[in-house]
Amino acid sequence: MLYFSKLRIISVIVFTVIFSYFAFSNFVKFDDKFFSKNINLGLDLQGGSYLLLEIDNRPVITQKLQAKIIELKRYFKEKQITLKNFSLKGDTILFETTDNEIENVKNILNDKESDVNTYYPTYKSHEFDVLEDGNLFTLNYSRYGLVLLKNSSLDQAIEIVRRRVDEIGTNEPNILKRGNDRILVELPGLDDPNRIKSLLGKTANLTFQFISQNNEESFGTEKLSFEDGSRDAIVSKRIILSGDNLVDAKPTMNSQTNETVVSFSLDRVGAKKFGKATSTGVGKQLAIVLDGKIISAPSVREPIIGGSGQISGDFTFQSATDLALLLRSGALPAPLNIIEERTVGPDLGQDSIDAGILSLFIGFLLVILFMIYKYRAFGLIANLALVSNLFLLIGILTLFEATLTLPGIAGIILTVGMAVDANVLIFERIKEETKNEKNPIIAFDAGYTKSRTTILDANITTLIAAFILFFMGSGPVKGFSVTLGVGILTTLFSVYFIARLLTSLYVVKNKDKEQLL
C-alpha cells in the first residue's frame, strides 16, 4: 500500500494542481477561456427570485370543449347525421342522437382514423373517451388527451413567460418546465421581483369589442366593468380584433392630449378586420378589453385603415410600458398563479457569503489545529491532504460550474470536519499495528490495508444520503447534497493518493526512528 510508482506520483500531482488551478480561477482572472470558469452562486447567495408558476388550465379546457362542440355539430351535419341536445356539464360534453344512428356515431367516434376524435397511436388512446347510454353520448378528455392538452398549453405559456422575462432584461434567467402544469422561473440578481410578478400574473388577453347600445346584438352581450372600477358597460360579445393580430406595441406620447398612450400596429389580416369594423362602426364606442376589464372605450370618429392605432387610458409611463410589453409578448393561454416564491435581496446574499466564508475559515482552522495537536507530523500530512481536498472540491465544483448555495457552503465545512475521519481511521489503525510490528513500513502498510473496507463502508453510507438528497431535494438543499457528495469523492482521493503518498515518503525517510506516530 505504501509503494508509489513515478507515474502515479506525477499523475497525483498533476491532477491536484489542475483542480487547484480551477479553484483559484474563481478568485483570479485568467485570460484563458477554458480555465476561467466560475462556480455559479445560488439565488440565496447572489440574491434574486425563484418563482414557481402553476398554470390554471380550467379555462383552456372549457374553451376547447366549447370549440369541440361546434366542431362536432358541423362535422355530423355534413354527414347528415342528426345530433341534438348538446350540452356541457363540467368537463363533459353530452349529446343525443336518434336510435338508428347510434351505431354510426359510435363507429365514427371510436374509429382510429376518426376526424373528430383524434387517435394517438403512441399512447393507444383517443383524445376523448366516449361513453354511450342508449342514445345519450358523453365525451370526456381521456388521460392522454388531457396530458397533451396540458403540455401544449404549458409549451405556449413557457414561450410567453420567456418573452416577458427577456423583455425586462434580467441577466441569465432560468426558465424550466416542471411536470405538466408548472413553470420554474429563476431570476438571479433581480432586485425587485414585484414588477415581474405582476407581469407574469397577467394573462394579457386583449380584445376590441363594440359597446352595445341596445340588446339586439346577434352575438349576445356581456357586462364588463372598467379597469378603474368606476362603472360597467354592456359590451357585444363579437370580437372585432384580438391581441393575436398585434405585431408591435410601444408606449408613446399623444401630442394632442399630452397623455401617455400605447400605440400598436397590426398585421395585414388584423388591419383589414379593424378597417372594416371601424368603417361600419363610426360613432360607436369601441371597448378595449384586457383580461375581462375595459381599459378605455373611445368613440370611433373615422375608419381606421392604416393598421395602427392607440390605446388610451389613465396610464403612467410605467404602466404604458408594461402594457406594451405584455401586448408585444402575447397572451398566455391560461392564467398563471405564483404558488411558490423565494426572494433574497442582494445584500442578504452578500452577508450570507461573508458569513459562509468566515465560518469555513474558522472551522478549517480549528480542525487543522486539532489535527496537529493530535498527530504532530502526521497531523500536518492529514492537513495537507485536507487543504488539497478543499482545492479539489472547489476545483471540481468550478469545472462543472455547479451551483453553490448557503447550505452548500455548510456542506463544504462539514466535509472539512468529516474528511479527516478517513485519515484518523488509518492513523489509529497504524498505531495498533505498531504495537505488534516493529518494522514501521510493514505496520503502516497493514494499517492502510486493514482500514480500507471500513473507510469505504463509512463513506458509502454518507454518499447514499447525499444521492437521495440530490434527487429529492430542491434549490439550496440540492446544493448541499452536491458539495457533500463531491466532498466524499475528493476526500477519498486526498486520503488515498495525497496523504498516502506523503505518508510513504515520510515513513521511508524516517524508518529508523522510534515511534513514528
Place this chain on the structure above:
Amino acid sequence: MRDISFNKFYRKFNILSLVLILISLVFLIFKGLNYGVDFKGGTLIELRTTDKTNNISLIRDSFSQMNLGDVSVKKFGNETDFIVKFEKQNSNDPEFIKNIQNKLSSSIGGVDFRRVENVGPKVSSELLKSGIIAISLSLAAMLLYIWIRFEWQFSLGAILAIFHDVIITLGIFSIFSLEINLSIVAAVLTIVGYSMNDTVVIFDRVRENLRKFSDIKIFELTNISINETLSRTIITSVTTLLALSSIYLFGGEILKGFSLAMILGVIFGTYSSIYIANPILVALNVSQRTIVKEEKD
C-alpha cells in the same frame, strides 16, 4: 488504548435512551413539530428596519392590522432584523408583497425586505411529502446497504441506532419549538449518514474481532471493539463538531437551525453507535457462528 467498561452501562443507558425516545414521541405526537413555511405554507419575510426604535410588538401590531392570519415576529440576529411569518399567502395577487411593504413603510418607516418566502398550500404539502419520502428512502437504502455488507443482526442494530438519533433530534426540535424547514430535512439525512458511518466503523471492528476470537462472549467483544475504535470515534466527533460549531456561531442566522440539528445528531449519533447499536448485537446473541455461517453461503 484505554480500557473503559462501556458494557457495564448498557442497561442503564438503554433505559435512558428509551425514556428519551418516549419523551420525544410524546412531544412529537401531542405537541407536534413547528413547521416553517416550507411545510405549512404561508409567507416568511426577513426585514430590516432603518429605525432602530422599532421593536417586536410594534412590528407585530402593524402586521396584525393587515388581516394576514396568525402573525409571528421574531428578532433575527441584528437589532434591526426581524423574521415575520404569517399564514396568508396569496398566489392570485402578484401585488400581495408589494402592498404589505407599502403599508408597513407608512406605519413603521423605512423597511427593507431582505428575504421573502411565499409557499402555497399545494407546494408545502408536496415538499413535506417529498421530505418524508427522502428520509424514509435513505433509511431503506442504509438498511439495504448494511444488510448486504453485514448480517441482519448488524443491520437491525444500525437502523435502530439511526431511528434513535432521528427521533430524539426531532423530539428536541419539538420540545423547544424549533422550526422544521427544508434545510432541517437535509440535516436529518446527513445525521442518518453520519450515525451510520459511526456505527459501521465499530461494527467492522466487531466483525473482525468475532473472526479472531471464538472464546470471547459478544458482551465482552463489543466492549473490546468499542475501546479499540474509541480514539477514532472521539477525534472524528470532535473535528465534525468543531466544523459544525463554526457554522452555528459564524455561519449566519439562516444556518443556525440546520447546524444545531446536525450538532445534536452528531452527539446522539456517536452515543448511539456505542450504546444502541452494540447492546442490540448482545441482545441478539451474535457469535462467531453468525458471521461464519454467512461467509460459507
